[in-house]
Amino acid sequence: MTATALEPLHITLAQVNPTVGALTANADKILQYYNNTPDTTDLIIFTELVLAGYSPEDLVLKPAFLASCAAALDRIAAATAGRRTHILLGAPIPSGQPKPHNAALLIGDGKIVETRLKHHLPNYGVFDDERIFTSGPLPNPIMFRGYTLGVMVCEDMWFPDVSAKLKKDGAQILIAINGSPFDMGKHEKRRTEAKKRTSETGLPLIYTNQVGGQDAILYDGASFIMSESGDVIAQLDSFAEDCADSVWTATANGPLLCQTTHTRHVPEGMERMYSALMLGLRDYVTKNGFPGVVLGLSGGIDSALTAAIATDALGPSAVHTVMLPGPYTAQESLDDAMESARLLGIAHQSINIIPMVQAFEKELASNFNTDTPSITFENLQSRSRGVALMALSNATNRMVLTTGNKSEMATGYATLYGDMCGGFNALKDVYKTDVFALSRWRNAHHPVGGFGPHGPVMPDRTITRPPTAELRANQTDQDSLPPYDVLDAILFGLIEDDQSIAEITAAGHDAQTVTRVQKLLDRAEYKRRQSAPGTKISRKAFGPDRRYPITNGYTIEKQ
Known part of the structure; x- marks a missing residue:
């Protein structure tokens, strides 16, 4: 069959808000979206670990939890029997080792048809994937109804090797399923990285991202479709569940062309x-x-x-x-x-x-x-x-x-x-x-x-x-603290930018004030360890992003 003879591929992007560990409820939500897709839909794409919720932390190290995930996957697979529409979703699966794989699964015709494994495991900031998952090999493309799909799991999009291999092996489109946490500049960072991959490969990219809060971590959704030239041609909602339909057709030179009209506002500031x-x-x-x-x-x-x-x-x-x-x-x-x-x-x-x-x-x-x-x-x-x-x-x-x-x-x-x-x-x-x-x-x-x-x-x-x-x-706060515009600028340098006292002083701040703020920051670690969780919105929040000892004999004056 030639490329021009292929029927258009109808793909739906689904960004949903799962709850970590709520396997029955998450499966219900997946099937609700699945059952609401038109009969003409070929593929509905969900997000990374949508079945388990992201991040499940040490839950995925429990054999009983993985067994429950497998049972939920069987239930989802059974719902696809006799249906045209297939499902691409993320779930943890056993690896034969103590730590499971973080997988993308293509499900249809009543069974799991294809499995692709996350290769790059992030281990920085809020991520502890190396602690709980086993890395998989660089993935091969998936053949689906005459089309060649290059499927990646989250972090794999942030490195050029995965998309390069998929392109080399014949992929016509890149598909990245994600659980990408929010911070104030993350949306722009994702687009920047996605544009690098489309530029390097000459392929369009579908990017689905989880939405919702999980303890202190927030996922903002904002899924999108990017053309091979780096233009965003579809944008899903931020901070809300959303889905978008797209129609893809083959071209003589390889990359697929997309038709879609789904554009949503991306909030700023x-x-x-x-x-x-x-x-x-x-x-x-x-x-x-x-x-x-x-x-x-x-x-x-x-x-x-x-x-x-x-x-x-x-x-x-x-x-x-x-x-x-x-x-x-x-x-x-x-x-x-x-x-x-x-x-x-x-x-x-x-x-x-x-x-x-x-x-x-x-x-x-x-x-x-x-x-x-x-x-x-x-x-x-x-x-x-x-x-x-x-x-x-x-x-x-x-x-x-x-x-x-x-x-x-x-x-x-x-x-x-x-x-x-x-x-x-x-x-x-x-x-x-x-x-x-x-x-x-x-x-x-x-x-x-x-x-x-x-x-x-x-x-x-x-x-x-x-x-x-x-x-x-x-009493006023300034009896105990510098003016907040001064204090916050110093704190941003110390926390987000991890600058030294000398570097912040060189930027124009009073050395004595900077040293005092650094001492306050260090001494308050014991309080922060006992503080309530709160939504992370910055590049470096207090918690997994920034791990300092409570008992700390480092002399800050020598910085």
């Missing part, structure tokens, strides 16, 4: 950041079975923004806020917290912590030789708030949201078992300067897919007022 935080929070709460959240609403910008994100993610009825006034709570804080709750349309109550703090002080007084130290008194206030919030959580089954930002987490400007008390932190990877920018953005825009109200969601004063913990009289 603060819209992108807010959408990521919203989805990360939504999936963490719902996938873990919580009916809603509770958080302290202080009148400050961090808690106001967290409440807005939670409301947009979950809906007003799922968000309960509490004002926890103490000895130094200003009237404007009370007013601003109440106004934020009113604007969002969420439940709000007040619990006075002063009697709790006084009771603690009275019982502890005999254990101090002098008056209660100032920092001890401040922390008692914060921890009393934590006690109240956790009690509400126990009573309502709602998860407590903690509200500290990345600048605070970096410097330790937070109280263990106090304001750090909670199950999830939407702002954990958001610098304070971005907290201000996000708050201004949300007051002026409504996020796509958000369940919260249109219009402003917090008072202007919440944004413009100097930040304060209100744990002592006339």
Whole structure:
């Protein structure tokens, strides 16, 4: 049969939101999309490890889990019997060694037709694939209805050797199934790498990516089709499930031509950041079975923004806020917290912590030789708030949201078992300067897919007022920290760019200030190890991205 005699190939891209370990639910979702495809569809392409969810971590090292995956694959395969449409999906499969393979499986006619194995196993940042998977050989193309498909699994697209071999072996199109985690610049990086592969091979590329939150990791979807000339000719949604149909025809010179009209908006800047935080929070709460959240609403910008994100993610009825006034709570804080709750349309109550703090002080007084130290008194206030919030959580089954930002987490400007008390932190990877920018953005825009109200969601004063913990009289954050624009620039250099004190000083920052910030960063490691998870949005978040010892005798002055 000549190339021109081939029937066009109808391919559907499916980016879905699986839950790690929920094999039955994930298989149900795969089959739902499969059954909704037109009868004319030849192939529906899902994402990397869509059956198990990505990343399954050590689950895939359990033989029982792999056996359950195999049973789910049998169920999916059975559904394809007598159907024209085949399925290409990712799943873990046994390798004959302790660690399984990360595989792409072509399923149709009631069985697994072809298997291709992930060759390059990433072992950096949030990835531990070498720990849990066995590498496969460089893949060969798959022959499918007269067409030659070059199938790659995620990291294999980021290296030229896999696509080069597929091209050499006759591939007419590259297909990459992915579980590619989000950060603010990742979408552009993916396109850049994809363009390299299309340029090197002269082949078009289908790129499917998982969408959804998995603990601290977020997958943004944003799947696409790129032509052999490097142009994006189809773009799927970001931060939402989506599917797209495409029709491919053979040409005399090899590469396939694509017809598709699927184009979706790719958010940028603060819209992108807010959408990521919203989805990360939504999936963490719902996938873990919580009916809603509770958080302290202080009148400050961090808690106001967290409440807005939670409301947009979950809906007003799922968000309960509490004002926890103490000895130094200003009237404007009370007013601003109440106004934020009113604007969002969420439940709000007040619990006075002063009697709790006084009771603690009275019982502890005999254990101090002098008056209660100032920092001890401040922390008692914060921890009393934590006690109240956790009690509400126990009573309502709602998860407590903690509200500290990345600048605070970096410097330790937070109280263990106090304001750090909670199950999830939407702002954990958001610098304070971005907290201000996000708050201004949300007051002026409504996020796509958000369940919260249109219009402003917090008072202007919440944004413009100097930040304060209100744990002592006339306190502001800048009593303890440099101005946030200075602090965040230094922290970005130390964390994201891994720069030395000398390098940051050479960029124009005061050496004494940089050294002080570095010391704060190092000393706060023990707090961060005990902090709640939060959505990763940066190149280097606290967690797997950045692993430093708690007990650390390195002398920073010598950097």
